[in-house]
Amino acid sequence: MDYKDLQVFLSLSSLQHLGKASQQLHMSASTLSRRLARMEEEAGAQLFSRDSSPLQLTAAGELFRQHAEQTLLSWEQLRSAVGTQVSDLSGRLTLYCSVTASYSFLADLLSRFREKYPQVDLRIHTGDAAESIPRVESGEADVVIAARPEQLAAGLTFKAMAASPLLFIAPRAPGAVLPLNQTEIDWAQVPMVLSESGLARTRVNRWFAARNIAPHIYAQVTGNEAIVSMVALGVGVGVVPELVLRNSPMAGRVRVLNVQPELEPFAIGLCAQSQRLQEPLLQALWKTAAI
Incomplete structure (x- = not known):
């Protein structure tokens, strides 16, 4: 069990709600549920009572909460003792991501990065998620937040940060x-x-092809956010990542279809040219994402 597991547990014990905790932690409810089950298996006891709403800590869960708080406090004290001084690293770093990725990942990542590397000039560009990988390949961006392609091009390195199911809405x-x-x-x-x-x-083309279905395509759009809006208007059924739906102002006007088999989820993370990962600025961002 690592420090991240303890942080996840404390978030869940504070919010007492699986859905709210999954949103705060930027992971699906099913992923959070599996993570909790693994923690309970390692702890050798049930930590939450599943029969109540909101969730309630069991007696073992309360002891585990105290252990988690004490352990994380000791870890923070250790980090302070060995020195988390502000770095004098400077320069310019260009990052590209979709608007949804900026909501879901960028704020937390950059707040930690800016705290330690305040002299680095960050240039953030947002746009269509499909443009992320081409931008880092061409050198237009030093690093991108993107979904991992099925075949990662030679010369690129990907660092996963979260998973996002792909949903029919x-x-x-x-x-x-x-x-x-x-x-x-x-x-x-x-x-x-x-x-x-x-x-x-x-992935949706492959899903239809596997069933020998020629889909009736009403509209093709640039950007997943626009798909949610068009579906909310009632023009058709769309396919979007869960992260997009979660952050959409139109989420309350659509419903998720229970489609089997499910589409393969996205792995979301950082991507950069492998040969550049030894550069100090990229190294710093890579290490920050691992915290």
Whole structure:
């Protein structure tokens, strides 16, 4: 069990809600549930009572909470003792990511980076997620936050930070595109709103091809955020990463379809040219992401 597990446990014990904790920690509820189960297995006891809402610590869970707080406090004191002084590292670092990635990862990562490396000039650019990997390949960005491609190009290194399931979403309004109680979906007839390119499009194309279905594509758009908006308007069914849906102002107007088999989730993280990882600025950001 590592320090991150203890931090996860304390967040869950504070919020007493699996969904709220998963949002705060930027991980899916299923991932958080599996992580908790692993902690309970290692601790040899049930830490939360699952029969109540909000979640309640068991007696063993309360002892574990005290242990987690004491351990993390000792760790912080050790870090202070060995020296976490501000670095005099300076220079310019260009980072590219989607708007959703900036909401989900950037604030926490950069707050820690700026605290230790205040003299580094950070240039942040946002745009279509599909442009992330091409930008780091071309050198337009020093580093990107992106979904890991199925085949990572030679010369690139990827550092995973989180996973995000890929979801089918439909309008919440009754009768829009699909009845709310429909279980058998005729996918050949369903109007689809899909991204023009990128990893999500590749995976949904493969999903349809495996079932010998020619999808009815109503619209192709640039950017996952636009897919959620169009689905909310009732024009079709879309496919987006969970992180996009979670951060969308239109999330309350769509519903997630229980589609089996599920699409392979995204691995989200940092990506940079391998040959440049020895550069001090990239090394500093890489180490910050690992904290």
